[in-house]
Amino acid sequence: MNKITIENATVVRGNRVVLNNISFSVEAGEAIAIYGPNGAGKTTLLNLVNGLLFPVEGKVVVENIKVNPSTARSIQLITGYVPQNFEIDPRTPILTGTVVLSGCYGKLGLFHYPDKSIIEKAKKIMSKLEIDHLFLRPFGQISGGERQKTMIARAMMQEPEILLLDEPFSSISESSKEKIIEIIRFWKKEKNLTLLLVSHEKSIIEKLCGKVVYIDEGKIVLQEKADGNL
Amino acid sequence: MEIYNFMVYSWTAAILTGLACSLIGVIVVTMGISFIGVCMSHAAFAGALAGIIFHINPVLSSFIFCFIVAGILGPVSDKGELKPDTSLGIVFSSSLGLSFLLLPLIPGSKSEGLRFLWGNILTVNNNDLVIVGVVSLLVLTFVIAFFKEIQILIFNRIIAIASGIHAREIYYMILFLCGAAITASIKAVGGLLVFALIVNPAAAAYQITYDLKKMFLLSSFFGIASGCLGLVFSFSLNIPAGAPIALCSVLIFILATILSPKRRYRGR
Numbered sequence: 001m002n003k004i005t006i007e008n009a010t011v012v013r014g015n016r017v018v019l020n021n022i023s024f025s026v027e028a029g030e031a032i033a034i035y036g037p038n039g040a041g042k043t044t045l046l047n048l049v050n051g052l053l054f055p056v057e058g059k060v061v062v063e064n065i066k067v068n069p070s071t072a073r074s075i076q077l078i079t080g081y082v083p084q085n086f087e088i089d090p091r092t093p094i095l096t097g098t099v100v101l102s103g104c105y106g107k108l109g110l111f112h113y114p115d116k117s118i119i120e121k122a123k124k125i126m127s128k129l130e131i132d133h134l135f136l137r138p139f140g141q142i143s144g145g146e147r148q149k150t151m152i153a154r155a156m157m158q159e160p161e162i163l164l165l166d167e168p169f170s171s172i173s174e175s176s177k178e179k180i181i182e183i184i185r186f187w188k189k190e191k192n193l194t195l196l197l198v199s200h201e202k203s204i205i206e207k208l209c210g211k212v213v214y215i216d217e218g219k220i221v222l223q224e225k226a227d228g229n230l
Numbered sequence: 231m232e233i234y235n236f237m238v239y240s241w242t243a244a245i246l247t248g249l250a251c252s253l254i255g256v257i258v259v260t261m262g263i264s265f266i267g268v269c270m271s272h273a274a275f276a277g278a279l280a281g282i283i284f285h286i287n288p289v290l291s292s293f294i295f296c297f298i299v300a301g302i303l304g305p306v307s308d309k310g311e312l313k314p315d316t317s318l319g320i321v322f323s324s325s326l327g328l329s330f331l332l333l334p335l336i337p338g339s340k341s342e343g344l345r346f347l348w349g350n351i352l353t354v355n356n357n358d359l360v361i362v363g364v365v366s367l368l369v370l371t372f373v374i375a376f377f378k379e380i381q382i383l384i385f386n387r388i389i390a391i392a393s394g395i396h397a398r399e400i401y402y403m404i405l406f407l408c409g410a411a412i413t414a415s416i417k418a419v420g421g422l423l424v425f426a427l428i429v430n431p432a433a434a435a436y437q438i439t440y441d442l443k444k445m446f447l448l449s450s451f452f453g454i455a456s457g458c459l460g461l462v463f464s465f466s467l468n469i470p471a472g473a474p475i476a477l478c479s480v481l482i483f484i485l486a487t488i489l490s491p492k493r494r495y496r497g498r
Contacts, residue, residue: 050392077394086386091492093260093442094385102382106394111375138440139385158393 003028003162003194004049008058011044011218018044020218021058031188031195033205036215042198043084045215046164049196050079062162077106079162080155085148085171090140096150097135100126103157125153128183130176144171152180156187163188165197169204181207236352243354243362244457244475247415248427250366252453253373254411255432256446257404260384265318266303266405267428270412272325273299275421277413278346279332288346289361292416296409299325304402349420351461351471358417365414369407373446376400381442423476427453430479434486452482 004026011019019041026032034042047053048060051072060067062075080103100122101114108114114122126132129149134142139150148171155163163184169177181204188195188208199205205212214222258266277295281288299321306317336343345353354362373380379400382390390397408428415424431452435445460475467474 052388052392073394073396076392079392081389081392083389083392088386089262091436091440092385093436093440093445094381095440098381099385102378102385102389102393105378105382108378110379110396113378140440154389 001028002026002061003030003063004196005061006045006048006058007061009048009055009060010057011041011048011053012056018218019048019055022215022218022220023058024213024220024223026194026196028194029188029192030211031193031197031209033209033212034196034198034215035200035202035205035212036221040215041218042215043166046081046166046196046198049075049162050081050164051075073106077158078160079164080158080160082148082151082155082163082165082168084166085144088140090138092138092140094139095135096131096137096139096142096146097122097126099139099150100135100153100157103154104159107158122153122157125156126150129153129180145173145176148172149176149180152184159191160193161191162194162196165195165199167198167200169199169201177204184208239354239356239359240351240461240471241458242359243351243418244461244471245454246359246362246366247351247418247424248431248453248455248457249450250362250369250411251415251419251424251427252431252449253366253369253446254404254408255428255430255453256435256442256449257373257380257384258408259429259432259436260442260445261387261404263314263318264429264433265315265322266408267412267425269299269303269318269322269325270296270409271416271421271424271428272322272329274409274413274416274424275346276325276328276332278416278421279329279336279343282342283332283335283337289358289413289417292346292413293410295325296413297406300402300405300409304398304405307401308398346416347421348470349416349418349423349472351418351457351464351475354418362414362418365407365410369411372403372407376403377443380404384442418471419475420472423472426476426479427456430476430483431456434479434483437483437486437490437492440492452479452486456482 002025007023009019009022034045036042051067065071067075123132131146131149134146148168152168197209212224213220258264273295274292277292278288281291307314333343379395382395383397387397412424419427431449434452435448438448439445456475456479459478461471463474464471
């Protein structure tokens with residue numbers, strides 16, 4: 001059964017067509033890499049899936065729900081999103097532990113706060129990613145790699161059915177990459193996660209994904225198995 | 231007895247305006263939208279002038295103008311067609327232009343209109359206190375009830391939305407409460423100086439802590455302290471209270487910056 005279906009989706013920003021009549025589908029538990037040059041529309045494609053953007057033509061269906069402004073929130077609750085590294089003022093008053101905990105804020109709902117068991121769970125996830133010592137450290141003061149690990153931990157706190165990873169390893173050291181790939185593979189298998197990964201690193205794609213979708217200038221130019229065959 | 235009432239009203243107004251403005255200030259300063267305070271305060275001033283001209287309660291018309299501005303800024307920033315500073319600049323210049331247009335239209339003396347520009351905490355009455363009290367309570371309740379959502383909105387609005395948080399609704403509430411806090415304070419502090427109470431206490435707290443809860447507490451303390459110290463200077467020097475309140479908040483900010491542990495951290 002398809003977890004994600006994108007049908008003839010076109011996204012326009014200003015005068016520029018960012019995605020042009022894109023169609024593809026992802027089955028439940030499948031892991032797909034989105035590959036292509038800078039500005040090809042990879043991040044836009046991820047944002048279509050979690051309802052941060054909507055197509056001007058065509059449709060996106062996630063879990064049999066058509067993604068539109070009124071259904072976006074229900075999609076976002078089941079979708080873990082790890083964005084590209086972003087700039088943040090080092091003085092921003094938010095602790096790394098709070099960023100991880102925020103993954104479950106949507107599911108907790110209004111007026112409910114994380115209890116002891118949720119905090120323990122956050123610390124456990126952080127410990128697996130070897131960042132538990134950063135729980136009380138301001139997020140703005142940790143390194144780029146630590147921030148990416150924090151964002152992965154935040155996405156996992158959300159207990160997602162779909163995991164969207166946008167260049168999640170770009171600042172992570174080579175020694176840590178292998179371990180995190182193993183952790184994501186374990187989570188994927190344990191929770192039957194559907195995974196969409198945007199990455200420039202072919203070695204990571206081969207380890208995590210079964211299929212690659214090549215995008216260039218907003219169009220899908222090729223779909224193949226991660227080992228080069230389809 | 232009358233002097234006693236006047237003193238109680240002034241001190242209560244100083245505390246409540248300090249509290250409401252400094253709490254909402256933490257949110258707008260940490261979200262990097264401090265200029266919204268300038269926009270709202272000028273919209274409130276224009277609203278008050280319109281109220282005087284059309285014989286409507288100026289506080290009510292200020293509320294209406296601020297809510298219109300909030301209603302414009304929210305969707306504009308959502309659509310992302312304009313950068314926030316551009317949309318704020320357009321709304322600010324429109325409010326200022328409207329104020330200059332309305333001021334000469336006030337029949338007779340302009341002093342009633344200018345009262346809302348400079349403010350006078352010594353003239354607040356029972357009704358003003360009720361309004362600023364209700365707004366302070368609303369802002370405080372909002373901060374307590376939506377603390378975790380505010381935290382993540384301050385961190386990153388896109389991530390807040392992607393987490394399934396009611397980010398848009400809460401952002402709109404922030405805009406409306408900012409307008410309400412400014413309108414409720416405009417009679418006491420004035421349309422020009424209320425911006426100081428929005429930005430300075432929060433900016434001072436921002437220099438001191440990385441913990442948002444402590445930041446809210448420190449900012450409230452600095453806001454109330456600015457109001458009360460300003461009032462002391464106003465009484466002792468026999469000058470209008472708005473200016474010393476604003477200057478006290480600046481002084482607190484300077485002290486916080488000099489003593490900032492964050493500054494020491496950055497310096498290492």
